[in-house]
Amino acid sequence: MSNPICATIAGLPGKHAPDSATQSQRQNGGMISYPEPFNDLALVASYLAETPCRVPGMADMHRMAEILLAERAPDDGHFLIVGAGGGLELRAFAGSRANWRFTGVDPSSAMLDLARQVTAPYSERIQLLEGTVDAAPSGPFDGVACLLTLHFLDRDERLYTLAEIRRRMRTGAALVVAHHIAASPDPEKWLARSVIFAGKSGQHPDNALPAARAMAERLSLMSPDEEESLLLEAGFSDPAIFYAGLSFRGWVATAC
Template sequence: MKDNQGVFSNPAVVGPYVEEAPLKVPGLFDLHRMAMLLLSERAGREARILVVGAGGGMELRALAEARQEWRFAGVDPSAAMLDLARRQVGPLAGRIALIEGTVEAAPAGPFEGALCLLTLHFLDRPERLRTLRAIHDRLRPGARLVIAHHCAPGGAAAHWLARSAAFADRSGSDRDRAAASARRMAERLPLLSDAEEEDLLREAGFADVELFYAAFSFRGWVASAG
């Protein structure tokens, strides 16, 4: 997971990211495939796709392997995470431009699709709205946006975060530690309810907002640029 607070400049976080993320996010690799399929419904054979929060490179690699004609621009504020992304994409790098910065550093487009995974939950509501609007401005009309991140379903985050933390504890041996981790996440992350998430997408200019992924505290939506 990626933020703009400097956490992902920490080598202790960056180093094991690729190995640990699938253990923390239920069905992460399937989420990548679902995102590819949803984007493919509107994106053409030689589409340009914008990936926001691209550090780590796992979603870039998954999409680039599945759609060999697509080209990508990936932005992330963490240089260390972008270095990890470069290692992940390897021989696919010729179709992938990696850019250090927030979404405003991305090319103007227009792109035929956009993806933002495990990122928006780090942003407060004003910054999240600004980010979504900047993505919208870079998409062709009707192009798809796919997002997924921690949410507060029904406005109640605590017990869903605790379940996500328990999922990540593969030993299952320390419920107190999982509960403490959930409390830290609840304090640190400016989570929105599922209804607020959908309202924010519409406020940013998106339409046809649909939930497609739900896994404990994680939720994912697909929407179309108006």
């Protein structure tokens, strides 16, 4: 998470933003080598206060994700959170579901420390591990959430991550994902709207375009059809949109 694109360029949150030194990511021995972790302490410190203001309807998105996970899980389910740094979704889920247990993975030790602070009241039900999806136990988990993360992975890396998530899930369990997408043939227009949403009211759209262009160059943006095709290829069925906020979309899919 060093040099996080969405935070430094556009004021938007991100959990695995690549910098120029780590833009090229490799696959070695079946494991993806992800970008260096987000270790900018100033950005970590501001994450809790600023992120909910930068993702439209973030609290409601968490609530919807929880409802969708619960539909296909037992009352005492065990859930995997991929990109758990910061702890906001963990706090939302654990605060609403007293019998749920969680395992979270994230490559940033600083963001995991923040997650531990945020989720301290629920610590007996939460295990946090430093690393990518490869660090997660084999499960099988009763559901998985991966929020504000996948837009930093190219297609091959994303497919690998989704397939590894599926391998750790119980058949029939739900996966929820949410991230930036190419919301139209002109994705920069929607990214610019997200930049404006995250910034000061009254900003002229033209002033947001440079940040939007930089984001479009750095992020791996896929169309809705491409997003759903990838979920199917990774071993999921019935992908459906449950969340839309400017350039963000969220899907739920079933492990098959």
